[in-house]
Amino acid sequence: MNKILEVRGLSKIYGPGCPQCLESTGPEADTNLCPHCGSVVAIHDVSFDLFEGEILGVMGESGSGKSTVVKTLYFDQAPSSGEAIFFDNDRQYDLFSLNAAQQRWLRNHRFGMVYQNPNLGLNFNISAGGNIAERLLMSDLMDYGAIRERAKALLARTEVLLSRVDDLPKHFSGGMQQRVQIAKALATQPPLLFLDEVTTGLDLSVQARILDLILEIQQELKTAMVVVTHDLGVIRLLTGRAIVMKYGRVIETGLTDQILEDPQHAYTQRLVASAL
């Protein structure tokens, strides 16, 4: 098994920052808001490795910084400091020292992202098929017929009715919008996929089918995934390893069954106990 992503010391501070920011925030301080300068320490010193075909869970409550982790890796936000290396076959990319064009290229070709809010992942003013075509065009597929066929195949794979290929996503149900997002993210067959609370807010039966779909895709395509969620059920179902975050810091990391059966940190113990 080969490493696909190596993240070291990833940090993101919103605001001016001051010398006391780090010691005044985090799980011990019970806040991520620096009382001295008002900055928000969204994440500090997050490090992990991800291997090919592996699903890593990032869990924590709102404000723990878990979404910020994937947003910096997907270049939605620039980190304040830290390093991330993406290993792609024989090449490796130092993500945060790439220029904007190189970052855009990786986003369009080698990474995929599915957001909790489909507004962020989809263009609501063009059809479902068009959304996928957009991504295929960015990745250099130019033939209209080929693009349409591929878009249809992807929507069929994610169980979106083909009769709705030309409908606007804003007329879709929440679960269907997530399926279109997943189809779009998979369009370029990326080796690395980020999933940010993708089932939060959906009906339980819809959640279950989306999660089953994600698992099937992972088994078929061996896509490596970082799954951000506050839901222990999602962690249990999808992930092999997990990291637990609180107020921007990683407080625990381990094999998923170990975190659920033998959590070490007081906060994780409370989290697991309240779920069971």
Place this chain on the structure above:
Amino acid sequence: MNPPILQVEGYGKHFQLHEQNKLIPSSHNVSFTVRAGELTALIGPTGAGKSSVLKGIYRTYLPSAGRILYRDAMGHELDLVLASEHQILELRRREIGFVTQFLHCLPRQATLDVVAQPLFALGVSRDVARQRAAELLSAMKLPERLWSVSPATFSGGERQRVNLARGFIAKPRLLLLDEPTASLDPATAERVIGLIEGLKAEGTAMLAIFHHPETTRRLADQVVELDPPPAVEELLEEIA
């Protein structure tokens, strides 16, 4: 004598519950050796920490003390207490199986696929893996009409057969068994015992906890008796 593949030295496990500010001892100072092609049985009263030893080896629990030396198929020795998460996941995929007391599986998955899963993970083709799963389920007399549905609605004994078939299918080098015959009727238990003997003959090392002393007597090449861990006060004195 067969070569040792697992050496447990001074294994200990206690849980620290932060919320209640409590220390719960689970296993204490456990040492034994497991050899290829042999079955080692753990015995002792309830609360002696038998399951805790199995979970520590599989790293579902993080051991508190001791070393767990495992010799892998390539002949490399590694301490499972210190091994990285990726090393553990790789060993679980290729070499170490665990039949837990209760079946844990993905919801909504057909029984045949639940059983075939370890072979899927090794890259065996779906058809071949399902074929092998079907053979094992027939050998355990699980009615064929159940193969295409999820084990969610199964009886205890049916689930346990699914659990065992999944544990056996990839013929692991080391198989951990936690009361695998507890809820089976005598005839099925007999078939399972036959399968365990077959696997042993093929070289699998096994570490098992059996519900019935009679099963231990029949199958075990070695018996390790565990005593309940000492009270917290003694444990703390020892640490201090």
